[in-house]
Amino acid sequence: MNNLTERQKEMKEKFIQARGYWAEHWNDLLTLDEEFFGAFLNLSAVPWKKGSLDPKVKEFIYIAINASTTHLYEPGIQAHMQNAIKYGATPEEIMEVLELTSALGIHTCASGIPILMDELKNAGVELNLELTPKQKQLKEQFKKERGYWSELNEFLLVDDGFFEAYLAFSALPWKKGVLEPKIKEFIYIAIDVATTHLYEPGARMHIKNALKYGADKEELMEVLQLVSVLGIHTCTVGVPILKEVMKSNIIES
Known part of the structure; x- marks a missing residue:
């Protein structure tokens, strides 16, 4: 464990008071650049001071962006799952966060x-752009089970069998209802606006959905701040790697 100065110990306590936890990897950052650590603390503490979202929901958002397929940061997943449980989260709630986050793959x-549709048209391939009766039924089922419809007609037209399987997959956490719809939309927003993804169509759609379910400006802004x-x-x-390199250089010299 790193030996902290008195000032660094004070900063560690401030972090714990503001964020509610401590992880060992913060020690390396704190000892290498306490000024930068302090600036990060001030930034990350802002949404925790406002309290628009329940602490448990804040941790759900952290779990989602860490567990997203665009990031998969295991230390963050573990730390924020522990924090969520500390704030009263159940295994069913956390599992639902993971299920919602797993749908990110459909952005492929x-x-x-x-x-694909544009290039097929450019290649002179004739496309039937009218939905079949089955496809119209699937569209209505999606709207009923997911609560919205976006520009998914082309997806449905290309392969309605795959679309049907995706609907069954993505609708499962909505049928369970462990988390309220607004919170589900916060999860989708978080993984769409994360810097590892930045998927504007999804962010826009799910912000719209969250507003429909009763979210307010402060809550939505807090989601963005948490993810930032x-x-x-x-x-x-990077810092633990830097510490190891520094040790290696000392030994080699």
């Missing part, structure tokens, strides 16, 4: 199918 189709600190993982991953 959300981004790729419109390009994701960049600190550059340091939580």
Whole structure:
């Protein structure tokens, strides 16, 4: 464990008071650059001071952006699952966060199918752009089970069998109802606006949905603020490596 100065110990206590926890990887950042650590603390503490969202929900958002397939940061997943449980989260709630986050993979189709359709048209392939009776039924089922419809017609037209399987997969956490719809939308917003993804169509749609379910401006802004600190993982991953390199250089010299 690192030997902290008195000032660094004070900063550690401030972090614990503001964020409610401490992880060992913060020690390295604190000892290497306490001024930068202090600036990060001030930034990351802002949404915790306002309290628009329940602490448990804040931790759900952290779990989602850490567990997202665009990030998969295991230390963050573990720390924020522990924090969520400390704030009263149940295994069922955390599992639902993971299930909601798992749907991110469908953005392969959300981004790729419109390009595919354009290129098929450019290649002179004739496309039937009218929904079949089955496809119309699937569209209505999606609207009923997911509560909205976006520009998914092309997805449905290309392969309604895959669309049907996706609907069954993505609708499961909505049928369970462990988390209220507004919180579900916060999870989708978080993984869409994270710097590891930045998927504007999804962010826009799910902000719209969250407003429909009763979210207010302060809550939505707090979601964005919570997700904005994701960049600190550059340091939580990079600083321990730097420490090891420094030790190696000392030994070699």
